[in-house]
Amino acid sequence: MDGSVLFFQFSGKAVSSRWRLHYSIPMAVPSLSTVLTNANFTMYQNGMTDLLTHITSPVPEQQYERISPFCWTRDDVLEWISENMEGTNFDARSINLAWSLDGPSLCRMSQADIMRLFGPQLGHHLYQNLLKHKAKPEFQSLPESDMNENLCELLDNFLFGLNSEMRFPLLSTITLGQQNEGPSVKKEEFCDNDFDLRLGLEQLTTLSDTVYYSENSDSELSSSSNSCVFSGLRTPESTSGESDWESYPSNKQIKTEMKDEEYCQRRPRGRPPKGSRDHNRSFTTPKKSKHAPRGSHLWEFIRDILVHPEKNPGLLKWEDRREGVFKFLKSEAVAQMWGQRKKNSSMTYEKLSRAMRYYYKRNILERVDGRRLVYKFGRNASGWRLSEVSPVM
DNA sequence: TAGGAATTTCCTGATT
DNA sequence: GAATCAGGAAATTCCT
Numbered sequence: 001m002d003g004s005v006l007f008f009q010f011s012g013k014a015v016s017s018r019w020r021l022h023y024s025i026p027m028a029v030p031s032l033s034t035v036l037t038n039a040n041f042t043m044y045q046n047g048m049t050d051l052l053t054h055i056t057s058p059v060p061e062q063q064y065e066r067i068s069p070f071c072w073t074r075d076d077v078l079e080w081i082s083e084n085m086e087g088t089n090f091d092a093r094s095i096n097l098a099w100s101l102d103g104p105s106l107c108r109m110s111q112a113d114i115m116r117l118f119g120p121q122l123g124h125h126l127y128q129n130l131l132k133h134k135a136k137p138e139f140q141s142l143p144e145s146d147m148n149e150n151l152c153e154l155l156d157n158f159l160f161g162l163n164s165e166m167r168f169p170l171l172s173t174i175t176l177g178q179q180n181e182g183p184s185v186k187k188e189e190f191c192d193n194d195f196d197l198r199l200g201l202e203q204l205t206t207l208s209d210t211v212y213y214s215e216n217s218d219s220e221l222s223s224s225s226n227s228c229v230f231s232g233l234r235t236p237e238s239t240s241g242e243s244d245w246e247s248y249p250s251n252k253q254i255k256t257e258m259k260d261e262e263y264c265q266r267r268p269r270g271r272p273p274k275g276s277r278d279h280n281r282s283f284t285t286p287k288k289s290k291h292a293p294r295g296s297h298l299w300e301f302i303r304d305i306l307v308h309p310e311k312n313p314g315l316l317k318w319e320d321r322r323e324g325v326f327k328f329l330k331s332e333a334v335a336q337m338w339g340q341r342k343k344n345s346s347m348t349y350e351k352l353s354r355a356m357r358y359y360y361k362r363n364i365l366e367r368v369d370g371r372r373l374v375y376k377f378g379r380n381a382s383g384w385r386l387s388e389v390s391p392v393m
Numbered sequence: 394t395a396g397g398a399a400t401t402t403c404c405t406g407a408t409t
Numbered sequence: 410g411a412a413t414c415a416g417g418a419a420a421t422t423c424c425t
Contacts, residue, residue, distance in 0.1 A: 297399075331413090344401080350413080355400060357415065372409070372413055 069133045072103025078340060080133075081118075081126065106130065298355050299364050301338055302326075303377070303384045324377030324384055331373055 064076035072080065106114075107130070114130075115123030305316050306326055315334045319325040328334055331349040339347025356375060359365035363378040377384050 342400090347401085351401060351403095353414070354402080354416085358400080360415095367415095370409090 065133075067103075068136075069103050069130055070107050072106065077101050077103060077106055078337065080129075107134070296341065298338060298352065299359055299377075299381055300383070301341060302334070302356075302375075303381065305334070305337075307384055319374060320376075321386065324381070325368060326375060326377075327371075328373040328375075 064072050064080050067076060069080075109117075111124070111127045114127045117123065118126055302316065306318060315328070315330045315337070317327055317329055319327050328349070331353075335347050335349040335352040338352055339345055356365060359378070359381075360367055363380040365381065366376040366378045368374040368376050382388060
């Protein structure tokens with residue numbers, strides 16, 4: 001599971017939990033079962049849903065489409081960019097610039113910012129598309145009064161049910177936004193390499209310090225059960241018309257601002273980069289991904305880009321579809337995307353290609369001699385053949 | 394808890 | 410000379 005931050009967004013308020021579950025409560029309050037069903041569906045986005053999607057939906061809806069742009073992760077943003085790049089001459093290398101952009105940051109960007117980053121044509125298109133997403137009725141906020149203790153408690157119970165079978169902490173394990181106190185999170189759960197979680201918690205910390213919603217009409221929310229305390233989430237609407245992209249704390253800043261003991265004590269997977277073999281240093285570097293979730297190996301990542309041309313913005317192409325021969329068109333961009341997937345910003349094509357070469361031994365890939373950037377799926381690779389790929393409706 | 398799997402990182406040398 | 414390829418070695422986390 002891709003642990004990140006859970007933002008249930010309620011009229012600009014957020015509840016956070018350590019695992020990733022982004023969902024906006026629909027406007028007309030909803031039956032809780034609907035909320036939880038959808039939340040559950042979303043939560044399994046990297047696991048069972050992949051499987052279910054393949055089985056039940058020939059044209060899987062993009063994950064980000066079910067989520068308010070304010071809650072998009074970096075993956076969602078990249079996915080959205082990819083979807084909107086079709087038919088444009090957008091240079092995929094720009095992903096290098098945009099890879100760390102998450103939903104809240106994106107939403108804070110002005111049209112000019114977006115056009116500066118993506119160029120006038122694509123930038124305009126993206127901005128317009130973003131407005132559409134933001135305007136979706138299902139992403140409009142609930143009246144605050146609709147979000148009460150009971151719902152919070154029900155959510156907690158729901159999480160408790162999940163927790164009995166899976167190791168997901170309850171909202172109860174995280175206490176955020178206590179007045180006059182910083183967020184209190186069980187350390188062993190907090191230090192779990194969940195960078196996005198830290199980001200979310202840090203945001204909540206900062207916000208609970210600055211925009212704490214305990215006064216006046218919000219008191220009911222913020223003082224509700226100890227299970228979850230709502231702290232304010234600045235929405236783009238609440239900011240000035242100017243983009244505060246610059247002022248928004250960067251990931252790096254957030255990392256730097258974290259206290260050492262709040263940071264993860266684990267090393268990142270893989271050999272530490274040279275110059276960071278000193279434990280103190282390497283341990284305070286908030287990397288990153290752990291073991292890849294099942295079904296998300298590198299070769300599968302590559303395969304999925306190839307078999308879903310609509311998701312392939314000119315990064316890879318088939319050289320010989322029947323033989324499984326393919327070529328990297330934008331090798332570094334693919335590496336960046338893989339790094340994005342693994343939450344490893346230092347991924348390069350050189351490293352990626354080393355991992356690819358390991359597949360030769362396992363017959364997942366075969367060598368294609370004399371051709372640069374060209375690989376071929378081997379007999380142990382599955383899911384790439386036309387006969388294995390379900391037709392897209 | 395040990396061992397294996399799957400990378401990740403670094404390195405050197407060869408090739409294009 | 411830069412980019413890429415090839416593969417050994419070491420290191421790490423996660424899974425069984």
